[in-house]
Amino acid sequence: MLENFSFRTIVEYLPLFGQGLITTVWLSALSFVGALIVGIVLCAMNLQRGWLFRVPAKAYIDAVRATPLLAQLYFLYFGLPRLGFVLPELVVGILALSLNSGAYIAEIIRAGILSIPRGQVEASVASGMTYVQRMRLVVLPQAFKVTIPPLLGQAIVLVKDSALLSLISVAELTRAGQLLASDRFMPAEGFLTIAAFYLLLYYGLKGLAGVSSRWLGTAGART
Amino acid sequence: MIWQQLQSLAGSYPLALRGLGMTVMLSLISLVLGTLLGFGLGILRTGGNQLISGLIGAWVDLIRGTPFLVQIFLIFFILPEFGIELDAFTAGIIALTNLAACFICEIVVAGIRSVPTGQVEAALASGLSRWQRMRQVVLPQAMRIVLPPLVGQYVLLIKDSSVVSAIGLTDLTRVGWLVVQRVPNGLLVFFLVGVGYFIVCYPLIMLARRLEQRMGAAHGEVQL
Amino acid sequence: MTTTGLAKTGMIDFRGVNKWFGSLNVLKDITLSVEPREVVVVCGPSGSGKSTLIRCVNGLEAIKNGDLVVDGQRLGDPATNMTQLRTEIGFVFQSFNLYPHKTALENVTLAPIHVRKIPRAEAEKAGRELLAKVGLADKVNAYPAQLSGGQQQRVAIARCLGMRPKIMLFDEPTSALDPEMISEVLDVMVAVAEEGMTMMVVTHEMGFARKVAQRVVFMDAGAIVESGTPDEFFSHPKTDRSRAFLSKILRH
Numbered sequence: 001m002l003e004n005f006s007f008r009t010i011v012e013y014l015p016l017f018g019q020g021l022i023t024t025v026w027l028s029a030l031s032f033v034g035a036l037i038v039g040i041v042l043c044a045m046n047l048q049r050g051w052l053f054r055v056p057a058k059a060y061i062d063a064v065r066a067t068p069l070l071a072q073l074y075f076l077y078f079g080l081p082r083l084g085f086v087l088p089e090l091v092v093g094i095l096a097l098s099l100n101s102g103a104y105i106a107e108i109i110r111a112g113i114l115s116i117p118r119g120q121v122e123a124s125v126a127s128g129m130t131y132v133q134r135m136r137l138v139v140l141p142q143a144f145k146v147t148i149p150p151l152l153g154q155a156i157v158l159v160k161d162s163a164l165l166s167l168i169s170v171a172e173l174t175r176a177g178q179l180l181a182s183d184r185f186m187p188a189e190g191f192l193t194i195a196a197f198y199l200l201l202y203y204g205l206k207g208l209a210g211v212s213s214r215w216l217g218t219a220g221a222r223t
Numbered sequence: 224m225i226w227q228q229l230q231s232l233a234g235s236y237p238l239a240l241r242g243l244g245m246t247v248m249l250s251l252i253s254l255v256l257g258t259l260l261g262f263g264l265g266i267l268r269t270g271g272n273q274l275i276s277g278l279i280g281a282w283v284d285l286i287r288g289t290p291f292l293v294q295i296f297l298i299f300f301i302l303p304e305f306g307i308e309l310d311a312f313t314a315g316i317i318a319l320t321n322l323a324a325c326f327i328c329e330i331v332v333a334g335i336r337s338v339p340t341g342q343v344e345a346a347l348a349s350g351l352s353r354w355q356r357m358r359q360v361v362l363p364q365a366m367r368i369v370l371p372p373l374v375g376q377y378v379l380l381i382k383d384s385s386v387v388s389a390i391g392l393t394d395l396t397r398v399g400w401l402v403v404q405r406v407p408n409g410l411l412v413f414f415l416v417g418v419g420y421f422i423v424c425y426p427l428i429m430l431a432r433r434l435e436q437r438m439g440a441a442h443g444e445v446q447l
Numbered sequence: 448m449t450t451t452g453l454a455k456t457g458m459i460d461f462r463g464v465n466k467w468f469g470s471l472n473v474l475k476d477i478t479l480s481v482e483p484r485e486v487v488v489v490c491g492p493s494g495s496g497k498s499t500l501i502r503c504v505n506g507l508e509a510i511k512n513g514d515l516v517v518d519g520q521r522l523g524d525p526a527t528n529m530t531q532l533r534t535e536i537g538f539v540f541q542s543f544n545l546y547p548h549k550t551a552l553e554n555v556t557l558a559p560i561h562v563r564k565i566p567r568a569e570a571e572k573a574g575r576e577l578l579a580k581v582g583l584a585d586k587v588n589a590y591p592a593q594l595s596g597g598q599q600q601r602v603a604i605a606r607c608l609g610m611r612p613k614i615m616l617f618d619e620p621t622s623a624l625d626p627e628m629i630s631e632v633l634d635v636m637v638a639v640a641e642e643g644m645t646m647m648v649v650t651h652e653m654g655f656a657r658k659v660a661q662r663v664v665f666m667d668a669g670a671i672v673e674s675g676t677p678d679e680f681f682s683h684p685k686t687d688r689s690r691a692f693l694s695k696i697l698r699h
Contacts, residue, residue: 066378066424067417068385071396075417078409119544126505127558127610128534137557141548163290167389174293187300195289195297202288 010189013180020176021197027090027172028159031097035158036151038102043109057106064103070164072096077168093165101158108150112143145216152209159201173197231406232415235398242398243419249394250381250423253316257323257380258373264324265331266357279328286325291386294318299390315387323380330372334365367438374431378424385420395419458483458614458645459504464513466499473499475670477513483613486646488656488677491666492692497649498541500666501616504647505536518613534562537607537615541623543599545591551578551602552587555609563610570609577605581635597628601635608639615639617648651696653681665689 010017045057064072073096080087087095116139124134166174173194180190268279286294299314309317338361346360388397399416403409457480466474473496481487489497502508504517506529518535520527545554555574559565565573578587581601591599600620607615617636621629633655640646640659650656656663656677663680665673665688673680673689684690 062425062428063417063421066421066428068382068396068420070385070388071399071413071416071420074396074399074403075409075413078403078407079413080409082408082410117544119540119542120546122507123538123540123544123546124558125507126533126536126538127606128530128532128562129558130530133561137561138546142546145548160288160290163292164386166292174290177293177296181296181300187296188304191293191296191300195293198290198293199285199288202284206288 006186006189009180009184009186010193013176013189013193016176016179017173017193017197020171020173020194021201023171024159024162024173025201027094027165027170028097028155028162031094031101031162032155032158034094034098035101035105035154038098039105039109042102042106043113046106046110047113061103061106064100069096069100069161070167072100073164073168089165089168089170093162093168093170097158097162097165100161101154104154104157105151108147108154109143111150112147113139115146116142148212148216149209152205152212156202156205156209159205160198163198228406228408228411232402232411235402235406238393238398238401239395239415239419242393242395243423245393246381246384246395246419247423249312249315249319249384249387249392250377253319253323253384254377254380256316256320258327260320260324261327262331264328265335268328268332269335283325283328286322287329291318291322291383292389294322295387295390311387311390311392314390315384315392318387319380319384322383323376326376326379327373330369330376331365333372334367334369335361337368338364371431371435371438374427374434378427378431381424381427382420457481458485458518459647460514460516461500462514462516464503464515465511466503466508467511473669474503474510475668477671479664479671479674481645481647483645484643485662486640486644486648486660487662487664488660489647489649489664489666490651490656490692490696491672494668495666496669497666498618501538501618501647501649504614504616505533505538507538534558534610535613537604537610537612539600539603539607539615539617539620541619543591543596543603543623545599545602545606547591550588550590551583551594551605554591554602555606558606559609574605574609577608578602580608580638581605582631595628596624597631600624600628600632604632604635604639612644614645614647617646617650619649619651621650621652653677653696657681665692667692 042057042061045053046061048054073093076096076099077089077092080092120138120142121134124138129137162172163174165172166178169175177190177194180193181187264279264283268276270276295314295318298318299309299311302309302314342360342364343356346356351359384394385396388394388400391397393401395416399412403412406412459479459481461477461479464474464477465472475496477500479487489500491497499508503510503515503522506522510522515522517532520532522529522532545551546557549557552571552574555577556567556570559570559573560567563570575584575587578584581604583598583601583605586594586598586602589598591602594602604620620636621632624632629652633652636646636648636655637659648655648660660677662674663677664671665680665684665686667688673684673686675685680689681693684693
């Protein structure tokens, strides 16, 4: 049993956990911004009529969705140096998370855009708007609301996925737990503590999702 | 040089097959167990007993709120402290089954809740027992909602199985990791690893999409 | 190709227009001319092609063959700027299609500001006047979800008028409305007609047709079966199909 559970060691390692937590937060935030950019570009490519952009975008999205993040991470980690890019682990990690989540975000945005009723597009066509005007004035503002909740869901997934970066020795939260587990041979203290920190982030983001959906709900009273 | 690498890779062929076999085995076992457990939990969760429902909900939240890697570490390193000795394979199966069960539970709950109350009332009125109502009326209708995300969940499960390589199980990802130590061409090695997963996952992704379209058409909804 | 060489044209000119959905011939050899300031009511059973007919006029549907000339411009001609032409044509939908994220006033001013490039202040002033004209001066800042169906449809009409169109097309504008809201929308349409707007109206509201239409066109199975003044059509329908149709809609 856990009769030897040592809160003192946890307290002793608290600065390490704190640093890991902070790293996890900002690297996730950065990756999420990166993923948004990747997602928007992919989605724009995917919505084109011509195959030239659409086919590569679709292939990329399918390839990402059909393979594990860990394999993608190793692909970049072991593969980039071969192409002459010797990057710090942290950068490789952020790159992998952005490229991975970007594929999912592209699909979220696409679903948001396609959820706009046909009549909305027809009404804007009938009033003589160009494609760009239609998108900017009618479709995207409405799609934006629809995509916020699933985007926050993707943010939660991304934070959890970032734990895998510990496997290429990025000093984030899970790595802190691993250090405690291996230095002192206290896996319970190490992993239960980081689990608690992840739950903190999870409930934080979940709360944010709740707030945003209430906010969108009141805005939705207009729809 | 590439030629040598390819030769060396070809030599890893049996290892790769074993890795793929391990991935498929892990996924398959935990997929079956997780589905059974997930349906059970889902039905219990909607069963009306507040305590049971609350406990399941809390557990599901704990699992959804923590990284799978951390869950594996907890199971592999901490259960032994309770006197339960686990090999990596069993630990992997337990972790994956639990993960799958929790996500499938949520999918099943959403499906059951989508069935109109009038259906349950009609079944009640015709004197069906609780189990009969579930078995004959609710679940068959819930399946239309459940099936597409369920298949999608299987894809996630197969991909998540790669994380058990962290506790030393020689699955497909671990094979890549081993091979890349010997053949220093990460692009090629992990491209091939990716192909392995793709072959298993992509048909399931296509199936999920097909199901989604079919179910959408059956409901007369606009699907994406 | 320009309009020279075409004989005298109306505001909207269908000449031998055909359209298929797959193997279904939804418009059969349509020839119809709508003069400037004329109000034409199009009626017929569901699936007769009447909605498709007016959706072709602003290019929401493309025609397969034949000529369709609107305001002197031939549709499908590379020289015809559809986006430009659409600014001259107002379209009122059965399901309103107001923008849910915009207020009534913003719905009316959106296209004038961004398509017509009218200064915002000017567009808003005109928008307020138009909303007042359709009886919604007090709903300027309401969102569509806060409006009844009848009110939404009146905003939709104001939205079209905001573009100062030469033609207005109405696709069953009252059929999604509760009965008590129909007349408020029809009243607005009558007012628009009386100002001399060229209109094609798909509707079964025979009171409206009698009041303002110069012509009623009856369609069935993709073809124009009968066409005449409202009096002729309602009092002396010439074909069995129009008689059957009239007996059905007049029964209630």
